[in-house]
Amino acid sequence: MKQYWQLPDGAEELLPPEAARVEHLRYRLIDLFECWGYELVSPPLIEFMDSLMVGGGDDLRLSTLEVTDQVSGRTLGLRADISPQVARIDANKLLSEGVQRLCYAGSALLAKPPPSGAGRCPLKIGAEIYGCAHLEADVEILLLLTEALRLTQAPPFHIELGHVQVFRRLVASLGLAAEEIAALFSALQAKSASELEALISAYKVPAAIGNLLMALPRLMGDQGVLARAKTMLANAPEGVLSAIDELDQIAQGYAHRSPGFSLSFDLAEMQGYAYHGGVIYTAYADDLGQPIAFGGRYDGLGSAFGRSRAATGFDSDLKNLARLCGGEWPQKRRILAPWAAASDSASRQLEDKIAELRGRGDSVIFQLPATRADDIPFELQWRDDAWQVCPRS
Amino acid sequence: MLPLSEWLVDPVLTIALNKGRILKSVLPLLAKAGIEPLENLPDSRQLLIPATDPNIRMIVMRSQDVPVFVARGVAEIGITGKDSLLEAGAHVLHFYEPVDLGLARCRLVRAVPANAPAGNHAPVRVATKYERTAKRFYLEAGRQAEIIKLHGAIEIAPLVGLADEIIDIADTGNTLKANGLIEKDLIAEISARLIVNKAALKRRFKRISGLVEAIEQEAEASGKA
Numbered sequence: 001m002k003q004y005w006q007l008p009d010g011a012e013e014l015l016p017p018e019a020a021r022v023e024h025l026r027y028r029l030i031d032l033f034e035c036w037g038y039e040l041v042s043p044p045l046i047e048f049m050d051s052l053m054v055g056g057g058d059d060l061r062l063s064t065l066e067v068t069d070q071v072s073g074r075t076l077g078l079r080a081d082i083s084p085q086v087a088r089i090d091a092n093k094l095l096s097e098g099v100q101r102l103c104y105a106g107s108a109l110l111a112k113p114p115p116s117g118a119g120r121c122p123l124k125i126g127a128e129i130y131g132c133a134h135l136e137a138d139v140e141i142l143l144l145l146t147e148a149l150r151l152t153q154a155p156p157f158h159i160e161l162g163h164v165q166v167f168r169r170l171v172a173s174l175g176l177a178a179e180e181i182a183a184l185f186s187a188l189q190a191k192s193a194s195e196l197e198a199l200i201s202a203y204k205v206p207a208a209i210g211n212l213l214m215a216l217p218r219l220m221g222d223q224g225v226l227a228r229a230k231t232m233l234a235n236a237p238e239g240v241l242s243a244i245d246e247l248d249q250i251a252q253g254y255a256h257r258s259p260g261f262s263l264s265f266d267l268a269e270m271q272g273y274a275y276h277g278g279v280i281y282t283a284y285a286d287d288l289g290q291p292i293a294f295g296g297r298y299d300g301l302g303s304a305f306g307r308s309r310a311a312t313g314f315d316s317d318l319k320n321l322a323r324l325c326g327g328e329w330p331q332k333r334r335i336l337a338p339w340a341a342a343s344d345s346a347s348r349q350l351e352d353k354i355a356e357l358r359g360r361g362d363s364v365i366f367q368l369p370a371t372r373a374d375d376i377p378f379e380l381q382w383r384d385d386a387w388q389v390c391p392r393s
Numbered sequence: 394m395l396p397l398s399e400w401l402v403d404p405v406l407t408i409a410l411n412k413g414r415i416l417k418s419v420l421p422l423l424a425k426a427g428i429e430p431l432e433n434l435p436d437s438r439q440l441l442i443p444a445t446d447p448n449i450r451m452i453v454m455r456s457q458d459v460p461v462f463v464a465r466g467v468a469e470i471g472i473t474g475k476d477s478l479l480e481a482g483a484h485v486l487h488f489y490e491p492v493d494l495g496l497a498r499c500r501l502v503r504a505v506p507a508n509a510p511a512g513n514h515a516p517v518r519v520a521t522k523y524e525r526t527a528k529r530f531y532l533e534a535g536r537q538a539e540i541i542k543l544h545g546a547i548e549i550a551p552l553v554g555l556a557d558e559i560i561d562i563a564d565t566g567n568t569l570k571a572n573g574l575i576e577k578d579l580i581a582e583i584s585a586r587l588i589v590n591k592a593a594l595k596r597r598f599k600r601i602s603g604l605v606e607a608i609e610q611e612a613e614a615s616g617k618a
Contacts, residue, residue, distance in 0.1 A: 115483040117465055160595055190485065194493035221598055284592045289466015290487060291592060
């Protein structure tokens, strides 16, 4: 037998009731974003590869599946990420001079299944603010992310902040080659003290900077980390302390509006380093080995599309969120209806009744000939000259 | 929503350990850091073992599986050889490698038959357990290589004509010598490393960083070079 049933690795599909859960969550999150003033956009699944790659590093290129466009002969990419498309829309289509808030939900595709075991076809949902370089925009995005995670009734979660300029400014003055910076970056991402030490010595990094790099992996935890960082990094090159100040101000702005829920920090964390230019956000849920949402500042990405704009936002995978989702969505009452009635008058009344019930949001299911429907708990019965919803025995 | 400090109170913490040589040298270190299995691990047939601390359990597995368990978050902490971490591919994105325990030291090397003719740059056949690491090594060396993945007795491959050279672990170098091989390149210094799932460290920062620091201190005390 041919294995026509087989799906490619990592191509997961949603069955009932998960598909309904995901759809319901999508609706509620987009509704939430709209309540905060974010307007929905829906960019296409494919674009010219060059456009999709704007602002992305090698990681994005490797994650993006390429095909040849039979119309233009150019290479198309199936998007692995949606936010660059939204940045393009803001920069090139909407042309608003002021603040533009946009949100989206749609499928993306990863060229290879991720090792985390998550699928290759994430359903990305996200929200972005363009045109505001102030930290208040980051605070707003963090508050919205918090609200969105609350709405999913996910297990306890927390949001961690980092800042890509801490590492960038530290290594900027060293005159290292791109590969050497990449090696330091990987050692830092692994928090591997021994590797970092070996590289610092191999690259003859001056002790003043070397010691600061060695300190970074341990600069993680609650807000107290920022005070520690300010002391430890007091003599760091320009830009490092102002990055930490930014984190401090965001944390204060956030704490002010979201009491009882605190942020944490990791100065060595640089998720999306190639893409982001400032503060970055990562959300973690209890019981899950991988982050559940990412975000950060990516000012200036729009310049490739014609307009440089301040930009910040987050995204998440709806399928992943729905898996964590604790809340139940309103279930429809399922009612079995006969295909036809005994008399013309009963038939007309049956049609009216079915229309009425469906109009109220019930799920009315016809009994087709020679079928059973044992899993449907209610049915329409003709009693006292009217159709009535009765529990099935 | 509870504040961070309140929900950081814990469920059970799982430590993935690899069986064999590393396990024997790591257990005394863990014991000093207060982590002791309730059963005699190297002899136990049980694979999921509770520790004297009821909030800790241990899983014993093959070395290359440790990064998988930790990357997927089913074990929060793992201890395995650097060789397995080099082979872990994209899994490395999901764990930290904060501590070099300095135990079970050895080297990952490229070795060739002692009587091999001085090489030109012709494509080479390489026998190894370490497919990814080998591919990376030859790529960086600018040399075309056919990697032949084996699961053991790597040293024999050149002798019987299966491969031109090997990439494998060498400790004293005696096994290489006994099979007529000489070491050509040092690819990596190998030792036992402690790894931690990234998300777990963030979610249960105090608990896990406390444990990691305790283990690190014991490793340093027991004479890490």
